[in-house]
Amino acid sequence: MPKTARFILFVSFAVLYITLAPVLIIYSMGYSFDFKNWRLTATGGFYLETWPQEVDILVNGVQKNKTGFFSHQSLIQGLAPLEYILSAEKDGYYSWQKKLGVFDNQITRLANITLIKKEIAFEKIGEDIGAFTVSPSGSSLFLQNGQEKMIDNKLFSLNKNLDIVFWDEKNKNILFESENTYLLADYENEVILKDTEYVAHEDSPIFFSEGKIFDLKGGELYPANGIVFSPDNSRFLFWTDSEIYYAQSSNPTERILLHKLSQKIGSCFWLNNYYIIFNIGPSIKISEIDDRDIINIVSLDNFKGEIEMYFQNTDKKLYVLINKELFVSEPLTDKNNK
Secondary structure: OOOHHHHHHHHHHHHHHHHHHHHHHHOOOOOEEEEOOOOOEEEEEEEEEEEOOOOOOEEEEEEEEEEOOOOOOOEEEEEOOOOOOOOEEEEOOOOOEEEOOOOOOEEEEEEEEOOOOOOOOEEEEEOOOOOEEEEEOOEEEEEEEEOEEEEEOEEOOOOOOOEEEEEEEOOEEEEEEOOOOEEEEEEEOOEEEEEEEEOOOOOOOOOEEEEEEEEOEEEEEEEEEEEEEEEOOOEEEOOOOEEEEEOOOOOOEEEEEEEEEEOOOOOOOEEEOOEEEEEEOOEEEEEEOOOOOOOOOEEEEEOOOOEEEEEEEOOEEEEEEEEOOOEOOOOOOOOOOO
């Protein structure tokens, strides 16, 4: 190569290095150049955790990332401090979308985004059932229809409606309450009932009684039809005929309204620590609790008619009783989705 050509090539690379090096250094420090306002600006980004795996992450409609087969996390960096439309999508699932801002030198965190299948399979597991309760592990059922009762396919008769106070699966015992009396059922071989006494010990400072929520420290908090604590006990969910709220267990006086509805709310449960499941008549709803921008909510309309439902957090299965027939769903999400 001629000496002149080598000199020109050297100068070209030197100029390129001098031009690009500052740009790369500035970008690595979390800055970008705002050509509209002709100035340097600090960047930020988003951290997302999504369920299930292999979810497409889009920013303003453009795919930026995809979670892996073994990973639920996604980090998107180098975004100018503006508002963006974030989306999470996967074939066969309802999509998720939210408009959020990016701030200088900050990562906006989305701790849990749960996508729900568009088609949820249900299996019929019982007929001629008046009421049911699922054991804590989800492996056993207590069924009752009038005086006929059944625990783990073991029949017994009692002309009382029974409410379960405590279920000890390890020792095959259930403590029932009926008309202010208590019965202990041993069902290891056959069902044996014994009269017993029971004194409740309330570990949580928040409790529910006679349609009201109380704080042991501050007295009455709110009227409610029911209360459910999140799996990690950090929050509690409560509802009236037309409104659903949640509050932090550490700050129970600050409630957050999630939904105000025109129809009567049935039962409410936690799907995980960040999503809830409830029903309005036969329509089953799954909703996030993140109230930044819109609250994402989907509907499962598998049933026609009035239903009773119970969600078992251990195996993530939904039990639905309709017209004395009991159905159980496939897991609504991964059992590790906390």
